[in-house]
Amino acid sequence: MITGHMNGYVQEAKPGVRERAVDCPGEEEGADHQSAPNLVKSPQCPAHTERVKHYQEELRRRREEEAASRGGKHEIDPNASLRLKKLSQNQKVGIDNPTFENKEKISRESVPDYVTDVSEFIESLRWAERCLSDPQSLQDTEQLLQFLSSEEFHSAYSIYSVVSQQLSHVSPTSPITTQAQDLCLEVQRILQSSQQKEGLELRTLLTNPHLQALMQAHDHVAEQELPEGQVLTQYLGESVKLVRLEKTRDTPLGATVRNDVDSVVVSRVVKGGVAERSGLLSEGDEILEINGIPIRGKHVNEVHDMLQQMQGTLTFLLIPSSQIKAAPHRHTVMHVKAYFDYDPSDDPFVPCRELGLSFQKGDILHVISQDDPNWWQAYRDGDEDNQPLAGLVPGTKEAKMALIQHAHCDSTGKHWYGKKSKKQKKKSLTSTNKNDGDEILTYEEMSLYHQPANRKRPIALIGPTNSGHDELRRRLLSIEPEKYAVAVPHTTRNPRIHERNGREYHFVNRTAFEADLAMGKFVESGEYEKNLYGTSTDSVRHVVNSGKICLLCLHSRSLKVLRTSNLKPYVIYIAPPSQERLRTLLAAEGKTPKPEELKEVLDKAREMEQSFGHLFDASLVNMDQEQSFHELRRLIDRLDTEPQWVPTSWLC
Known part of the structure; x- marks a missing residue:
């Protein structure tokens, strides 16, 4: 077997491709277009009745050979037909059974259940007879006892019990076959040379016009009940189904196959393909033929190449999967x-x-x-x-x-x-x-998630020093101060003369700052000249509640804290351009960085993207300040018109 999984891990000496897709879109894009007309069209699919007749002839030939090997003796072989084999498993009862008057001589273990039921009923009837005194009731009871003891009743009740027992074990949700007429003919051929009493009786029954009409009506109804494109029949004792699917370049089949010893088995039904939409192919189905071409014994690569060349109607002869399909792991997308x-x-x-x-x-x-x-x-x-x-x-x-x-x-x-x-x-x-x-x-x-009009998502600009993200933030604040705002930071330093608490900074003592820091209330924090500085989540939330957009320039390490809050930030990564372009942009600002400093900016940008790139909602390369500014505004404005993907945990 090509594939195998155990406890979620692949058990294989050499890793490699274990399934083969029967067709994949675009596989032939690199092929020579001149060879396209040479694609093999699917041969015209014969009627399924012709296919069944072919297999029936093969069955008849094998049985004749077996009969000849037995010296020409023609006896009914119950194993020659699957249904006859099943019926032969039930003991013949009723005709040769002893009368119920002598049932006491037979152990109850050897008496069929239906015989026990009738005998108990007769005993009860005889007990009731002894209690009767009315002549008419006695006469009626005696007639009923004679009827129940008659050979005709025994035979009829035996047949009824056997049929009831069979029906109790078989309750198909769909027709087992649409070839009841052909099966009748098959049994008749088996019985042609039989001289046994049962064989003659069954042949007479099967040739009865009423029964033949019943079989014809059964097949007509069964063909309508079966799913479109699927026909069930018997093939060498196996239940098989014929499935027709339409394959074109634009509608791939969408299935993979694997080898299981000499068999070719459907390994996976892929969403979006014809097989999945039709519901006619199932994982575990063994493919016997495709358009009359035998498949058993072929390698999956041969099957792939053959189906690549086929277009139009494809007829699959399959042995349905015997495994019980497990419930889907998840029903929704x-x-x-x-x-x-x-x-x-x-x-x-x-x-x-x-x-x-x-x-x-x-x-x-x-x-x-x-x-x-x-x-x-x-x-x-x-x-x-x-x-x-x-x-x-x-x-x-x-x-x-x-x-x-x-x-x-x-x-x-x-x-x-x-x-x-x-x-x-x-x-x-x-x-x-x-x-x-x-x-x-x-x-x-x-x-x-679509942000509410009165509660804008904070915008976090991330980038290495000298990438230009801080300059972009300042420009947004200066052009549209009624739309954008910054969170008022906290500090432990003393306020200056012109500073007011809550406007430039929230001035707190060191003990209070460290307590809030320990409780995780700061998005980011740091120390400068023995004073602590930080931006709290409450300060960001205050701006959000005011209806403005809070602009943040953060270190990438602060993103995890910001994302675990309920602020739903939108993170935009500002990447620096190439080293030469970065030198030009910084020179326009009057800066003259050294080559090693430029290299450090680019290395820091790569490290930041590798470690935290999965947290970025959007990225832009700052090739030009004017162009980057307009692109940044477009990204922010888009939040008002388009829903964005956010972690599901944010919405709980």
């Missing part, structure tokens, strides 16, 4: 933000590389299926129209494995993780790295 980069081409454990969905840290993924807890099916936000089939992304278990293996960085130096504060555990999907005890966030569940 879950929206998550990815906190690591993922490239399926670099992942040796992805079950089907063609369906792997690449994404970057910060991307929003719409997870539409978690039926496989190890590999979710998802769309990347914004790509739904261009992505006909859902892609495979690692579930939390698989993501945890990747993150642990790439504990801090992969071979390219890209970080695969973002650490998470303890207050953010709710409504997030995490895995733990036991080496350092920190919580590693793989995905975080997100929801759309």
Whole structure:
């Protein structure tokens, strides 16, 4: 078997592709267009009755060979037909049974239940007869006892009991077959040479015009009851189904297959494909034929190549899956933000590389299926129209494995993780790295949020020194002071002559400041010339409650504290341009930085983006102050008109 999972981890000597998608959009984009007309059209699908007749002829031929090997003796072989085999398992009762008067000679363990029921009824009737004195009642009771003891009643009641027992074990929710007429003909052929009493009686019954009309009506109704495109029948003792699907370039099938010894089995039904929309293919179905071409024994790559060349109507001959399908892990779409980069081409454990969905840290993924807890099916936000089939992304278990293996960085130096504060555990999907005890966030569940008109989200501008984020904040405050404001900071220094408490600063003593700091009331804090400074969440909340937009220039380390509050910040990363462009911008401001200082700014920016990029809601490169200013205003104004993705925990 090509694939295998145990406890969420892949058990395989060599990692590699274990499933093969039967068709993937865009696989042939690089092919020579001149070869397109040579695509093999699907052969015309024969009627399913012709296919069934073919298998029936094969059955008849095998039975004749078996009969010849027995010396030409033609006896009814109950194992020749699945239904006859089932019926033969029930003992023939009624005709040769002893009379009920002698039932005391037979142990109750060897008497069928229905015989016991009737005998108990006869005993009760005889007991009642002894209590009767009315001649008419005695005569009626005697006639009833004679009827119950007659051979005809025994036979009729035996048949009734056997049929009732069969029906009690079989209660199909849909027709078992649409080929009842063909099955009758098959049994008649088996009985042609039989001279046994039961065989002659059954053949007479099956050739009765009323029964044949009943079988015809049954098949007509069954064809309407079965799902469109699906027909169930019998093939060498196996229940099989014929499924027809329409395949075009624009409507991929959306299924993967795997090898199980010599069999080719449907391994996964992908959301968005024809197979998923039709509901006719199921995981675990074994593919016997496709348009009359035998599939058993073929490698999944051969099946892939064959289906790549087929268009139009495809007819699958399948053995339905016998496994009980588990309930879906989650019925609704879950929206998550990815906190690591993922490239399926670099992942040796992805079950089907063609369906792997690449994404970057910060991307929003719409997870539409978690039926496989190890590999979710998802769309990347914004790509739904261009992505006909859902892609495979690692579930939390698989993501945890990747993150642990790439504990801090992969071979390219890209970080695969973002650490998470303890207050953010709710409504997030995490895995733990036991080496350092920190919580590693793989995905975080997100929801759309539209800010109220009277309660604007605070804007946090993040960037290294000399990136220009502080200059952008000052310009916004000077141009639109009625719209923007800053939070009044706290300090332990003494106020100057022109300063007023609550306007320039909140002046507090050191003891009160340190107590608030210990309680986590400050978004950020620091010490300068033996005085403490900090911006409290209450100060930010005061600006938000006033209806203005609070502008913050914060160190990236302060983001975690800000996000754990109920302030719902919108974080914009201001990235510096190239080293030469940064030198020009700083020179325009009268600054002459040294080359090592410029390099330090760029290194700090890269470090900040790698460590905290998953917390950024938007980014812009400060190539030009004027252009960056207009782009910044556009991003802020968009919050009034467009809903934004925020952690679901913020809305609880």
